[in-house]
Amino acid sequence: MTTYRIAPSILSADCARLGEEVSAVIAAGADLIHFDVMDNHYVPNLTFGPMVCAAVKPYASVPVDVHLMVEPVDDLIQAFAKAGADIITFHPEASRHVDRSLSLIKDAGCQAGLVLNPATSVSVLENVLDRLDMVLLMSVNPGFGGQSFIAHTLEKIRCVRALLDEYEAKSGRRIALEVDGGIKTDNIAAVAAAGADTFVAGSAIFNQPDYKAVIDAMRRELAKV
Numbered sequence: 001m002t003t004y005r006i007a008p009s010i011l012s013a014d015c016a017r018l019g020e021e022v023s024a025v026i027a028a029g030a031d032l033i034h035f036d037v038m039d040n041h042y043v044p045n046l047t048f049g050p051m052v053c054a055a056v057k058p059y060a061s062v063p064v065d066v067h068l069m070v071e072p073v074d075d076l077i078q079a080f081a082k083a084g085a086d087i088i089t090f091h092p093e094a095s096r097h098v099d100r101s102l103s104l105i106k107d108a109g110c111q112a113g114l115v116l117n118p119a120t121s122v123s124v125l126e127n128v129l130d131r132l133d134m135v136l137l138m139s140v141n142p143g144f145g146g147q148s149f150i151a152h153t154l155e156k157i158r159c160v161r162a163l164l165d166e167y168e169a170k171s172g173r174r175i176a177l178e179v180d181g182g183i184k185t186d187n188i189a190a191v192a193a194a195g196a197d198t199f200v201a202g203s204a205i206f207n208q209p210d211y212k213a214v215i216d217a218m219r220r221e222l223a224k225v
């Protein structure tokens with residue numbers, strides 16, 4: 001049985017009350033806190049740095065899942081590991097030496113993952129599977145919350161699921177498969193059926209007054225898969 005995890009993205013939270021928002025969404029059933037780091041260089045938006053991560057860390061009784069949309073990545077990997085990140089993912093296009101960046105994450109004691117944009121080929125995973133704890137597939141182009149899910153991602157999820165299952169059969173090691181962008185109550189079951197086990201949701205949760213109602217509804221959908 002797959003264990004499904006819901007990872008609310010605090011990009012859509014009330015940034016004036018981030019600590020409270022993190023506590024509230026965990027009380028509502030969040031399994032991870034997804035922390036979107038944008039640098040106005042790799043993506044056309046600017047969000048949170050390590051200082052903010054360290055500030056919300058005391059409120060996070062679940063793992064902090066740091067999604068780096070920055071270029072270059074290596075210095076920020078170290079800074080976010082110090083700031084309390086539990087999982088750090090980055091985009092391979094933003095690192096000159098992907099294997100080295102993954103090693104930096106592991107050496108800092110965090111779980112490591114690669115993020116694939118909608119147009120990024122799955123082949124970037126092939127030579128680094130041993131270093132990965134997570135693959136994050138973008139179902140929107142990175143940079144903003146509230147965009148629509150790109151339907152073609154479902155096919156890509158199936159393809160990566162097959163690759164990760166084959167790897168698990170050989171190595172005995174399971175790599176998580178997370179999907180990020182445009183996930184709502186009405187499409188989460190399809191994303192899970194395609195093979196994802198971890199679901200980022202920003203606007204779907206934080207734009208509603210009752211976070212628990214949304215997370216419970218998502219879990220009811222996942223129970224049908």
Ligand code: DX5
Binds near residue numbers: 011182202
């Ligand atoms: C986009 C971010 C996402 C985003 C998801 O670049 O990586 O995590 O916050 O937001 P929604 O769920 O609103 O699409």
Ligand code: ZN
Binds near residue numbers: 034
């Ligand atoms: Zn993200």
